[in-house]
Amino acid sequence: GQQVQQSPSSLVLQEGENAELQCNFSSTATQLQWFYQSPGGSLVSLLSNPSGTKHTGRLTSTTVTKERRSSLHISSSQTTDSGTYLCAIDPGNTRKLIFGLGTTLQVQP
């Protein structure tokens, strides 16, 4: 089965609403990374957060390692936040990432 599962698979919001994206993984994770993929396809690293809570701008990631889950909170969503959000883990210092299938976010004006 899929080692990294993301939910929901898609999400539609009105501009200004908050988004909560979930990532669950079936093995330990020595690294966890959140990415944004634009509708055009480009991939950007948002946060590296293998444990605890990290903030950057309107983004907050909380990872509970022993429960094998991470969340990405987007506050005050904007239309430019639309795209796909990917979660990826390194399952044990392998230096390789295993990706989830992503959450596609659409923010409507």
Place this chain on the structure above:
Amino acid sequence: EAAVTQSPRNKVTVTGGNVTLSCRQTNSHNYMYWYRQDTGHGLRLIHYSYGAGNLQIGDVPDGYKATRTTQEDFFLLLELASPSQTSLYFCASSDADRGKDTQYFGPGTRLLVL
């Protein structure tokens, strides 16, 4: 922010053709990676390398060769391209082994095999 570039950005070839995808990173990262992205499968690792002359097998290596000629340059080779290799290909690099294993991605190459 790490700089990773890929060329070409788009490529069309025919079944049986030879294709070389190029990747360059300019931040002296030790690790470099090649991924493919397909609907329903997400991003999957093809090959990776931890330095010039090194090659490690990824999760979906069949039909692909790769070569790391320098610290900066990593190439993906499709010697007999097949339609199943039509995909979006990404290169990435990271400074793993120095505690900085965030991966930085290039802009991607869209490959169409007719």
